[in-house]
Amino acid sequence: MELTTNLKTLFVETAKRLSGHERRRFMAQTVRELGPGGQRLAERDLGWNRRTIRKGLHELDSGFTCLDSFSLRRRKFAEEKLPNLLQDIRSIVDAQSQTDPQFRSNRLYTRISVAAVRRQLIEKSGYSDVDLPTERTISTKLRQLGYYPKRVAKTQPQKKLPKPMQSSNT
Numbered sequence: 001m002e003l004t005t006n007l008k009t010l011f012v013e014t015a016k017r018l019s020g021h022e023r024r025r026f027m028a029q030t031v032r033e034l035g036p037g038g039q040r041l042a043e044r045d046l047g048w049n050r051r052t053i054r055k056g057l058h059e060l061d062s063g064f065t066c067l068d069s070f071s072l073r074r075r076k077f078a079e080e081k082l083p084n085l086l087q088d089i090r091s092i093v094d095a096q097s098q099t100d101p102q103f104r105s106n107r108l109y110t111r112i113s114v115a116a117v118r119r120q121l122i123e124k125s126g127y128s129d130v131d132l133p134t135e136r137t138i139s140t141k142l143r144q145l146g147y148y149p150k151r152v153a154k155t156q157p158q159k160k161l162p163k164p165m166q167s168s169n170t
Contacts, residue, residue, distance in 0.1 A: 003034075003045050011046055021065045024056030031057065078133040078141065085133075086141060088125045092117055093147050110147050114139045 003011075011030055018026055031038040031053050042048045059065055079085050096112040114135045121127050121138075132138075142149060 003041070008045060015046075015048065020068055021056075021059060024052055024059060024066075026056075027053050028056030028060045032060075078137055082127070082131065084125075085121075085127075086145065088121055088127075089117060089138065089141060090145060092120050092124070093142065093145075097147055108147050110142070110149050112149070114142065114149055117142070 015023055015026060027042065027048055031042050034041055039050050039053050042053060043050050055066060093110050093112060097108045097110040099106070099108060118132060118135055118138055121132055122129060133141075139149065
């Protein structure tokens with residue numbers, strides 16, 4: 001069967017508007033109507049993936065719909081992998097934190113850097129370097145816990161004062 005350009009654009013636009021199992025079902029029904037060789041024709045002329053078409057044909061034949069669980073496809077949070085991580089971070093940072101000296105906010109500022117927190121987690125809490133998340137993730141967890149690392153001002157070099165001159169005796 002030959003597909004005219006009008007039919008091609010109609011099929012492609014309809015498939016783009018649908019999603020999930022509805023799209024696969026439409027593709028499978030279209031391929032069935034195209035007859036033998038319809039999968040290759042749809043792949044070549046319409047740009048459809050043959051695996052998607054086969055999945056749609058399987059759904060059409062069996063009557064069961066395959067569920068797409070996109071919501072379950074995510075990276076686990078650091079505290080899901082390491083359940084004691086937040087408690088260990090809190091125990092390290094609590095000793096180094098202070099409130100805003102001018103009492104303008106309820107934030108807790110900490111004088112310890114994120115890299116130092118990570119180092120102490122490795123040394124004191126027994127985590128391995130590979131298991132721990134990156135410094136960026138630890139920084140995010142600190143903010144979630146209510147701690148805000150404050151940059152420590154670098155020490156300024158002392159100005160060179162002129163040597164005192166011997167006073168004249170005149």
